Amino acid sequence: MGLFFADPLFERFAMRALSHALYGGADFGECFVTASQIAPGDVDSWFRAWTATADRLVQIAESSAADGHAVSAREAWLRASNYYRTSWLPLVGAPVDPRLVEAFDREAEAFARAAALMTPAVEAVEIPYEGTSLPGYFHRADDSCQPRPLLIATNGYDATVHEAHFAHAVAAVRRGYHCLSFDGPGQGRPLIHQGLVFRPDWEAVVRPVVDYALSRPDVDPQRIALIGWSFGGYLAPRAASGEHRLAACIADPGQWDLLEALRLLLPLPPAVRERLPEIAPADLEAVEAQMRSSPSLHWTVRRALWVHGLDSFADYIRIAGKYSLRGRAERIRCPTLVAWADGDPIARFAEQLHDALQCPRTLVRFTAAEGAGGHCEETARSLFHQRAYDWLEAVFASPGAAHPCR
Template identity: 60%
Template sequence: MELFEDPLFQTFAERAAMTATRGGAEWGECRLTAQRVSEGDRDSWHEEWTRTAATVEGWADTSARAGHPVSAREAYLRACTYHRIAYYPLFGEPVDPRLVASSGRSTACFESFGALCRPALQPQEIPYEDTTLPGCFCPADDTGTRRPLLIAVNGYDSALPETYWSHAVPALRRGYHCLLVDGPGQGRALIEQGLRLRPDWENVLTPVVDHALTLPGVDPERIAVMGWSLGGYLAPRGVAGEPRVAALVADPGQWDQLDALRDALPLPTELRDRLAEG
């Protein structure tokens, strides 16, 4: 499934394509978009993925106006993915305004998708310190019956809509409610609010659990937390300080990141040697 020689662009393209397994993308749309991108050119990348996203979003709007909610819902979810993928090479400071715009379009498409789900997804603003964190409650049903809840903990460069694919879909299929959150350093919390990543996730997870207990149909005795990617570190750290959580999944469990970071980062030789010495 090689689409690019550039390893970073290839990784970004795979992030889009993998969501096809649960409706977040179409392989043909990803392949045709990749063919238009100039290798290694981040401006070309953003332009072409945004072009695809706008096309698919237009299909969604047309379907919605024509009274075809299923077609609209499916297209909004794919457009959400493509808008998100469009901004990946733009991360950095000063913040590129195209990144903010693409994040906003991705969020808007996800909310349009969620409004057409049955039951509808419910956007949340989760109280956190002196601000709020973006969230989304994905109910397994709308009967008010108490059910277990899965709280999704995101990764380093992910955003809330991607965890719908990775966490919410499998949770809903198994009768769990699911709460998605952009924590500090993730998704909209980083891009729109400027909240930086922090290691002490116990100070993030506790207000999320507080909020979760106010949601309809959540069984307070059956709250699980699942972290993926960097969330495999953040989730265990958070749960260690949160006794109300009954179960934890770390995907993957990250016991020690030092060796991986030392090998992956372009560190000066002197610093690399010092890290190797411990």
């Protein structure tokens, strides 16, 4: 039995919502009361409960704003944004549920209202990208207009630019860094409204983001770092392998090769496992039967197919090998921090990434004994930020490290 649910999938989603209380994204009581209204395993009641809580907070925010209480309005809109995002998580997949689109739009609106009331104001930006644009938020450390170090934050499979506020930006701004969060192909608005799906060459995504950053006079061009969490633990180092204007890279957790991870995790006969990525429908019968009986596994696969624009699990296996840092890790030139956490299955290959790096490298371990086990140190983000951002401060302070190779 978890803190909220016996169902591991619902427990995972609820804990993720609660984890953002640290930086103003949730309240304990709101999460517990919302969870109490959800029937076990019932996606519809999950959506209704979290949406109702978010709707109630929007009413509080609007009333507070009308009465001139900007801080109260901002805080309520921030929590509402997180709860709207939480409401649509079980709905991910294609065809896209209209409720997901509506909840995502409400998430985005609530965050935009909160951002306008932050001090300094958090600026919504559009980053030019291959004939369209990617949405981002520029979180300023101050209003001095003086060049400051910048942390660019990239997400993974299901986080959004709004959630990045809690995951990365608040802690960065407190330390005097600007933070530019964005959603790329396969994420947030680019996926839901623009139909853009993931691509393995993330350097092609980050390059225009760096171009945008360098167009701003308030960014120190010699001190730009990139952080990626969850699947971003592949995307960030992949981007750093081809974008050499970065002064530092953080992979949370470090990843190595998606196909290798599938080969290790899937319950396949040894002969079939060795043939991957070549796969026949009959080879997947046992795996697909397991998916049907496991809500968590079923959700994970449905999400993967959606964000990659694929029709079948066999297709996912066939493209997985493209998401690899083999032959790429050694191209990273900037100092790189690789995170590893107890109990995080996608951190399994963090040491392999660390060992393959030929740049200045640091492996940082987070343990269950210190409350930091689990995916992306979700229940100990302040500890993650202390270790990762203190490392980043040292990198930025080093004259040699702060001038990346061109």
